[in-house]
Amino acid sequence: MTVMTWQEGDIQAKYESIDKDTPIPTDRQIEVDIPRCHQYDELLSSPQGHVKFRRVLKAWVVSHPDLVYWQGLDSLCAPFLYLNFNNEALAYACMSAFIPKYLYNFFLKDNSHVIQEYLTVFSQMIAFHDPELSNHLNEIGFIPDLYAIPWFLTMFTHVFPLHKIFHLWDTLLLGNSSFPFCIGVAILQQLRDRLLANGFNECILLFSDLPEIDIERCVRESINLFCWTPKSATYRQHAQPPKTAGDNGFGKTATYYSSDYQDMSKTDLSREPLALCDLKAEVSPRISAEDLIDLCELSLAGPTKRTRAGKPKIVAVDIRSAEDFSRGHISGSVNIPFGTVFSPDGELVQCPATGILQNSRGRVIVVICHAMKSAAMFAAHLVKVNFSRVCILDGGINKLKSTGLLTVPSPQI
The missing domain is CATH 3.40.250.10 (Rhodanese-like domain)
Structure with a gap:
């Protein structure tokens, strides 16, 4: 899987300098979440995996005092820990670089304004790409607040097993921060026939145990949706502030689609x-x-x-x-x-x-x-x-x- 691994200074030294031992209030929730997070995997379910999980999560919480631990952060950490199991520092660094790009301020203590803006833009993307489905979901009152928060708060790591996440994120990381909207619409479109045929209660039940999603189809269709979406259509005022000119987070020249709209000169x-x-x-x-x-x-x-x-x-x-x-x-x-x-x-x-x-x-x-x-x-x-x-x-x-x-x-x- 392609991951963002650009480095500022010595990642190992920075990671080692973070206090991961002193007890903090978040410890109890982390202890509860880890034994439930992707435990079908042999590495992440091992005693050593739990120790590493705990250390990486705690390092992120301690080093981001303006943010808090929300349930779901453990799921978000899992792909980075799995891929860098023998390099906790790199797992921490990748996670710390990923979150500001795709989840800027999602982990504020009061994140309601950020989440509500995100879900509203997502609703507009459903209407933009699939008006019939949008009309039906609005008529029955099945709004994104009821199903999509775990999707976006964890960038789908709470929804899919690791092997599907790796495939999905390989594409996600090539797009800009609006690409997750297209993934969300692509998931809905795979369930389209069932959603259109059902009312509110049936849709709630459908999402309480999400059916199998063809991830290859999801990736293919989300790319098509992304390419049909004008950049500024997904503008969010609570997205990550503009970065310096020429820096799109990948060390590459920005293209119309890979760069973020907010990074353009206003x-x-x-x-x-x-x-x-x-x-x-x-x-x-x-x-x-x-x-x-x-x-x-x-x-x-x-x-x-x-x-x-x-x-x-x-x-x-x-x-x-x-x-x-x-x-x-x-x-x-x-x-x-x-x-x-x-x-x-x-x-x-x-x-x-x-x-x-x-x-x-x-x-x-x-x-x-x-x-x-x-x-x-x-x-x-x-x-x-x-x-x-x-x-x-x-x-x-x-x-x-x-x-x-x-x-x-x-x-x-």
């Missing part, structure tokens, strides 16, 4: 933080103006002919009035005024604009408006009638007015 076109209540009110994710410009391949000279290099295919849907649209719009965008395609109850009506939307199925649909509430409502209507890959332009058309990228049609002669 500009007037970047996504703005949203209050949690406002984030929860929106079914579809927002994307930044810079992402829209990148994915539409726009430049000050107009649309370019650059190769997309595997980026999502995108269509910009401007829902302002025809009059507002004529005053300036994104080149290549289509004008579908809000009131032209939906009936009062949110159903699609038959008209030419509906045909444009139907022809856009399968592409990323970016809803553009001057008012964010209107854009969010239009996007929610699309999701309700099972349009996938729907998102909203953060900040609306106003974000683009200073870019020089808005096109004004030539007057007709």
